[in-house]
Amino acid sequence: MYDAIVVGGGFFGCSLALMLARGGARVRLLERSSDLLTRASLNNQARVHHGYHYPRSVLTGLRSRVNYPRFTEDFSACIESGFRHYYAVAARQSHVTARQFETFCRRIESPLQRAPVAVRRWFNPALVEQVYEVEEVAFDALKLRAALQSRLQTAKVEVSLSAEVSRVVTAGVELATGELLLAPRVFNCTYSGLNQLLSRSGAEPIALRHELAELCIVEVPPELKSAGVTVMCGPFFSLMPFPSLQAHSLSHVRYTPHCAWEDSAAATGVAAAPRPSRFEHMRMDALRYLPALGQLRHLQSIWETKTVLPSSEQNDSRPILFRPSAVLPGLVSVMGGKLDNVYDLPAELERL
Amino acid sequence: MILSALFVSVVCRLRDQAALVEPLIAELSSVLGDHYENYEIVLVDDGSVDGTAAKIKELLSRFECVRLLRLSRKFGVDVALTAGLESAIGDYVVTLTPGMDPPALIPEMIALAQRDNAAVHGLAARPSRPLLHRVGARLFHWACVRLLDLPLQPGATHFRVLSRQAVNAISEIKDNYRYLRALTPYIGYATRTFPYQPLPSTPKPESLLEAVDTAIALVVSNSSRPLRFVSWLAVLASALNMAYIGYVFLVNVFKHSVAEGWTTLSVQNAGMFFLLFLILAVVTEYVGRILNETRERPLYYIAEEANSSVLIPGRDRRNVVTDSQ
Ligand SMILES: Cc1cc2nc3c(=O)[nH]c(=O)nc-3n(C[C@H](O)[C@H](O)[C@H](O)COP(=O)(O)OP(=O)(O)OC[C@H]3O[C@@H](n4cnc5c(N)ncnc54)[C@H](O)[C@@H]3O)c2cc1C
Numbered sequence: 063m064y065d066a067i068v069v070g071g072g073f074f075g076c077s078l079a080l081m082l083a084r085g086g087a088r089v090r091l092l093e094r095s096s097d098l099l100t101r102a103s104l105n106n107q108a109r110v111h112h113g114y115h116y117p118r119s120v121l122t123g124l125r126s127r128v129n130y131p132r133f134t135e136d137f138s139a140c141i142e143s144g145f146r147h148y149y150a151v152a153a154r155q156s157h158v159t160a161r162q163f164e165t166f167c168r169r170i171e172s173p174l175q176r177a178p179v180a181v182r183r184w185f186n187p188a189l190v191e192q193v194y195e196v197e198e199v200a201f202d203a204l205k206l207r208a209a210l211q212s213r214l215q216t217a218k219v220e221v222s223l224s225a226e227v228s229r230v231v232t233a234g235v236e237l238a239t240g241e242l243l244l245a246p247r248v249f250n251c252t253y254s255g256l257n258q259l260l261s262r263s264g265a266e267p268i269a270l271r272h273e274l275a276e277l278c279i280v281e282v283p284p285e286l287k288s289a290g291v292t293v294m295c296g297p298f299f300s301l302m303p304f305p306s307l308q309a310h311s312l313s314h315v316r317y318t319p320h321c322a323w324e325d326s327a328a329a330t331g332v333a334a335a336p337r338p339s340r341f342e343h344m345r346m347d348a349l350r351y352l353p354a355l356g357q358l359r360h361l362q363s364i365w366e367t368k369t370v371l372p373s374s375e376q377n378d379s380r381p382i383l384f385r386p387s388a389v390l391p392g393l394v395s396v397m398g399g400k401l402d403n404v405y406d407l408p409a410e411l412e413r414l
Numbered sequence: 415m416i417l418s419a420l421f422v423s424v425v426c427r428l429r430d431q432a433a434l435v436e437p438l439i440a441e442l443s444s445v446l447g448d449h450y451e452n453y454e455i456v457l458v459d460d461g462s463v464d465g466t467a468a469k470i471k472e473l474l475s476r477f478e479c480v481r482l483l484r485l486s487r488k489f490g491v492d493v494a495l496t497a498g499l500e501s502a503i504g505d506y507v508v509t510l511t512p513g514m515d516p517p518a519l520i521p522e523m524i525a526l527a528q529r530d531n532a533a534v535h536g537l538a539a540r541p542s543r544p545l546l547h548r549v550g551a552r553l554f555h556w557a558c559v560r561l562l563d564l565p566l567q568p569g570a571t572h573f574r575v576l577s578r579q580a581v582n583a584i585s586e587i588k589d590n591y592r593y594l595r596a597l598t599p600y601i602g603y604a605t606r607t608f609p610y611q612p613l614p615s616t617p618k619p620e621s622l623l624e625a626v627d628t629a630i631a632l633v634v635s636n637s638s639r640p641l642r643f644v645s646w647l648a649v650l651a652s653a654l655n656m657a658y659i660g661y662v663f664l665v666n667v668f669k670h671s672v673a674e675g676w677t678t679l680s681v682q683n684a685g686m687f688f689l690l691f692l693i694l695a696v697v698t699e700y701v702g703r704i705l706n707e708t709r710e711r712p713l714y715y716i717a718e719e720a721n722s723s724v725l726i727p728g729r730d731r732r733n734v735v736t737d738s739q
Contacts, residue, residue: 154497154500154501154712154716155501155716155719186582187586188582188585188586189500189585296719297719316481316719316721342421342452343421343452343454343503346421346503346504346505347503350503350582
């Protein structure tokens with residue numbers, strides 16, 4: 063008998079288990095894979111959001127700005143800060159202009175300065191209105207995994223790997239092996255699998271939108287080795303250091319999502335069919351803005367399901383989802399659109 | 415057939431052509447898919463009001479590699495194509511007029527562009543036009559080439575192939591008035607012409623009045639020669655005036671009864687006013703143009719972008735599994 067069971071050993075499941083255990087609860091964490099943080103928490107852009115990325119949602123920007131120092135302090139050993147991060151505002155088709163972006167950063171009080179001339183020369187002035195240097199670091203997901211593992215151990219959370227939950231029952235869960243574990247509270251932290259678990263448990267689904275995302279892992283030319291570049295704000299690209307593989311990740315708002323679907327009763331889950339890579343598309347477009355990219359080498363592609371709340375599509379906000387089930391008492395579904403959202407969790411837990 | 419590794423973008427401008435959308439996409443997809451590993455079809459909706467954009471969006475789930483750029487209102491062919499050019503990512507970008515330019519010719523044109531490392535311009539066999547229109551067009555082209563230093567090609571259409579280099583050069587031109595027909599020669603680079611027979615469904619050519627309007631705008635935004643002519647005209651006018659002053663002076667000296675002179679006076683007056691207004695007209699055109707350029711307004715506004723390959727379960731079930739591992 064546990065006080066709480068957490069399903070899903072991603073960043074959110076681990077963090078939630080920690081919070082509960084530190085509050086004195088006896089917690090069991092169940093993860094389907096053979097290790098923690100193997101899915102979205104590993105396969106992402108590794109950006110510790112500092113607000114810059116959300117010029118169209120002041121609230122999300124502001125929350126990121128507030129949570130940023132907490133995250134970087136909390137996980138200081140997992141931070142990769144040996145690079146400079148540049149945000150470029152596109153001249154055409156951008157949802158914000160350079161002036162609006164400056165105003166936005168001033169409003170949320172995120173530090174911003176114009177990039178030095180040498181850096182601006184990397185860019186094509188016909189397509190890029192302005193380039194800024196910002197303070198925004200990346201995280202190393204493998205180090206994050208190690209840090210969480212040791213914290214979970216210290217907090218005496220019982221972690222089970224290769225433990226798939228097949229459904230949630232009243233005051234407990236049933237594992238794929240048929241084993242039954244009991245706890246008055248069950249947290250569903252399975253991200254792209256949220257609705258699968260809910261539907262198998264007979265609970266009401268949540269409106270979620272999924273995208274099959276392709277992240278290209280690349281080797282950049284030497285002069286860009288210690289740089290990250292994000293082009294704002296529309297169908298543009300992002301080139302971020304990817305610390306866990308000692309390379310960069312290239313993603314593109316237009317080309318990274320290969321397909322999108324909404325959970326319905328008929329189908330949930332991932333489009334698993336292997337697809338041809340869109341690296342060439344991303345490279346061709348990125349080169350137009352950043353001719354300095356020159357010879358970009360494609361090392362591999364990482365495929366992951368990205369899950370977003372349909373409500374946040376319009377304004378680009380990334381709120382946290384925290385939803386107690388109306389059908390199964392004690393079951394709560396938790397999903398964060400980005401890692402630093404985790405600091406918005408304790409307040410919600412208290413309200414339970 | 416081995417697919418070429420080239421990345422080809424095709425840009426089309428659509429204006430109230432909902433009926434044309436589906437056959438266009440279907441034909442482009444089959445031609446491009448048969449020849450190139452990577453391609454994209456960029457459809458620019460120039461503020462259509464007949465549901466063209468909605469029709470395209472509907473087709474996005476059936477056809478791959480299609481992108482829709484919807485402009486916020488009508489901006490005209492050249493600006494719409496520019497919006498497409500500035501968003502296209504291919505090694506080669508093809509622009510074409512739907513319903514007029516046969517997509518089947520694209521591979522041939524691209525092969526030519528590649529072989530000669532040049533931009534390729536389609537030259538259409540012109541449909542018959544009224545005599546006045548034909549003569550006017552001839553005269554205009556003669557004037558452009560001989561007097562205005564604008565190397566326009568008679569019969570040149572929007573069917574062209576531009577290399578990435580040429581597209582980049584065009585996106586750097588910031589003029590708000592743009593006529594791709596004049597810009598493409600302007601940026602230099604080698605060019606080749608490609609004569610072809612337009613499709614029978616070719617839209618009607620513009621009327622004489624529209625053609626004259628386009629011609630004036632085209633000349634004013636691409637040549638400063640008329641201003642130079644006006645300067646010479648002004649010099650001539652002042653010289654004539656000087657001569658007239660001399661004449662008046664001489665008359666005064668040698669004639670004692672100066673009662674005549676009404677004729678010369680009015681002729682001189684009328685002549686000078688004629689020149690003055692001519693000069694004013696040309697200068698006004700240019701001042702207007704300068705005004706618009708210095709305002710630095712964006713060339714166009716894109717209201718939305720939409721892409722194909724949105725997967726909807728149920729309609730395309732084979733890509734969905736119920737397990738995420
Ligand atoms: C392409 C991409 C880029 C991103 N970029 C960023 C970024 O730059 N910065 C940022 O902050 N955020 C980013 N995000 C978002 C971020 O990755 C997620 O918000 C975060 O990882 C979610 O963590 P999680 O623990 O909820 O999900 P996950 O890490 O996916 O964890 C869910 C876990 O549940 C397990 N599971 C599923 N079903 C079961 C079951 N039935 N039984 C047991 N276990 C189960 C899975 O194995 C998995 O380990 C990105 C996401 C994607 C996809």
